[in-house]
Amino acid sequence: MNRRVLLLIVVCLVVIYRCFNSNDESSEQESIQKVLKLADSFNGVTYKAGGTTKKGMDCSGLVTVCFKNIDISLPRSSQGMSTVGDKITLSKVEKGDLLFFNIDRLKGKINHVGLVTAVKPEILFIHSTTSKGVIYSSMEENYWKNSFVIAKRVITR
Structure with a gap:
């Protein structure tokens, strides 16, 4: 009888753990989708410095507004943003990650x-x-590929 109770407790704990774990994943995916949906709503908006x-x-x-929508405050500049979060390789990027560039080819500068x-x-x-x-671009374009600095x-996932 004691073994059955112990087994039942273990099974219940595993089920509870999986429920909480999947809810975290679901919540993160929902946050990413909210960020991407808001970003897409700005597609075609003209450029304005500080806008x-x-x-x-x-x-x-664009990035600041979209992340603020899910209660994540980021520095206002791209250089400042590049100091936040976990560094990942380009081969490991996923939806919702940030890409940083040096479009002026100034050594070490993120802009x-x-x-x-x-x-x-x-x-x-x-x-x-x-x-x-505001547009969509591809990392296959040489301009962006050559200007890429860090992701x-x-x-968190």
Whole structure:
């Protein structure tokens, strides 16, 4: 009888653990989807230095607004954002991760940020450019591939 009670307790604990563990994953995925949905709502918005609205948006403004929507406060500059989160290799990026770039080719300087929206068949990200405003781009494009500096994960999985 004692073995059956012990076995029942162990089974219950495993079930409870899995329920809580899957809820965390579900919550993280919901947060990522909220960030990506809000980011997409800015697609086509014109570029504006310091902008954080549909009247105009810059790259770090886009990311700041989207993460604030899920109660994550990030530094306002792309350089500042690059100090937050866990460093990951480009081969390990997932939706919701951040990509940082040096578009001016200044050694060690980070001056642009994008938000990963897809990883297969290629890495796509949304960002705001001075010439085209908020757009989607691919890491397959030489311009972005050559300007890439670091990837960071802010939403833990």
